[in-house]
Amino acid sequence: MKNYSHLEVIKTSKEKSIFKVEREEIIHTPFIERILPLSYEKLYRELSHLDTQIPKIEEIEVEEDQLIVIEEYIDKPLLSDYMKTHELSLLEIKMIMSQLCDILHVLHNVTPPIIHRDIKPENIFYDGKTVILGDFDIARHLSEASKDTQVLGSIGYASPEQFGLNQTTTLSDIYSLGVLLNVLLTGELPSVKVVEGPLRKVVIKATATIQSQRYKDVIEMKEAINKTDFPPLPGFRSKKKVNMIIGTIVYLSILYCSFTMTDTQRKIQFGLRFWTLFMFMFTIAMIFNYNNLHSHIPFMKGSKIKKLFIGLLFYLIILFTSAMLLMMIEEVIKTFVC
Numbered sequence: 001m002k003n004y005s006h007l008e009v010i011k012t013s014k015e016k017s018i019f020k021v022e023r024e025e026i027i028h029t030p031f032i033e034r035i036l037p038l039s040y041e042k043l044y045r046e047l048s049h050l051d052t053q054i055p056k057i058e059e060i061e062v063e064e065d066q067l068i069v070i071e072e073y074i075d076k077p078l079l080s081d082y083m084k085t086h087e088l089s090l091l092e093i094k095m096i097m098s099q100l101c102d103i104l105h106v107l108h109n110v111t112p113p114i115i116h117r118d119i120k121p122e123n124i125f126y127d128g129k130t131v132i133l134g135d136f137d138i139a140r141h142l143s144e145a146s147k148d149t150q151v152l153g154s155i156g157y158a159s160p161e162q163f164g165l166n167q168t169t170t171l172s173d174i175y176s177l178g179v180l181l182n183v184l185l186t187g188e189l190p191s192v193k194v195v196e197g198p199l200r201k202v203v204i205k206a207t208a209t210i211q212s213q214r215y216k217d218v219i220e221m222k223e224a225i226n227k228t229d230f231p232p233l234p235g236f237r238s239k240k241k242v243n244m245i246i247g248t249i250v251y252l253s254i255l256y257c258s259f260t261m262t263d264t265q266r267k268i269q270f271g272l273r274f275w276t277l278f279m280f281m282f283t284i285a286m287i288f289n290y291n292n293l294h295s296h297i298p299f300m301k302g303s304k305i306k307k308l309f310i311g312l313l314f315y316l317i318i319l320f321t322s323a324m325l326l327m328m329i330e331e332v333i334k335t336f337v338c
Contacts, residue, residue: 034073233247
């Protein structure tokens with residue numbers, strides 16, 4: 001495009017070329033120039049009017065039989081690079097997924113909906129706070145056709161329908177989100193390893209082969225991810241009546257034992273009661289890996305024997321430390337009372 005000078009070649013192919021450019025009158029302010037087939041014109045003009053976390057479209061121009069798009073240069077690392085130098089916490093992963101769901105909600109609710117079709121860490125910018133979804137070069141509007149005419153998408157992240165099995169829809173992006181969530185949590189594709197814990201169900205549902213079995217939209221998926229902040233207690237997770245009855249009996253028994261116990265002199269010791277309740281509940285959490293507790297325990301990876309040993313050691317440390325802490329608190333209280 002006129003008034004722009006090329007600084008760097010980012011990518012070239014038969015169908016498209018991508019350059020890092022600079023506007024002649026604005027020195028040291030880079031932009032991205034995309035040279036695309038004219039078939040992308042409607043898509044990019046639609047993107048230029050959207051208010052969400054995607055690269056801002058600066059200019060669109062048609063030159064002969066090509067579409068030239070000038071867009072904002074995103075000066076943030078790619079999520080794929082960020083992951084190599086930062087260990088993502090569960091809270092951070094949920095924040096990333098939440099922002100992506102919000103971006104896709106905007107894209108999926110234009111008429112006709114825009115389907116990204118290539119959601120992966122290499123197409124997401126992230127600096128530890130803000131997510132920017134980029135690279136719309138294989139995105140498209142929802143079509144009435146029964147099948148996609150081209151096989152497009154990244155292997156591992158692309159939904160089954162992107163390989164010509166069916167028509168891609170907004171549910172195709174949900175599939176890719178499910179794969180991404182699993183990769184952020186485990187470092188592996190779901191085909192290699194599926195995450196354990198409460199988010200496992202989210203990944204499995206989002207990546208269902210049959211489209212109708214996935215979340216109906218990104219907001220439903222976002223809500224499902226956020227619900228895992230406080231997952232049901234063991235016994236209530238499967239929602240089976242037998243397990244729920246047993247769970248109710250166990251938890252009521254724990255509460256009764258914890259809050260009716262007294263010492264040998266029939267004195268009520270509230271500290272001992274709360275400690276007993278805590279240790280009962282912590283024992284259940286350890287045994288049933290509540291909220292994927294095992295993943296937060298240092299070195300608890302590897303063989304089952306190693307997990308058992310580390311888990312038991314961690315349990316004894318918590319038991320001893322909490323008991324000592326309780327004794328210290330009681331001594332302090334006695335000192336002030338006396």
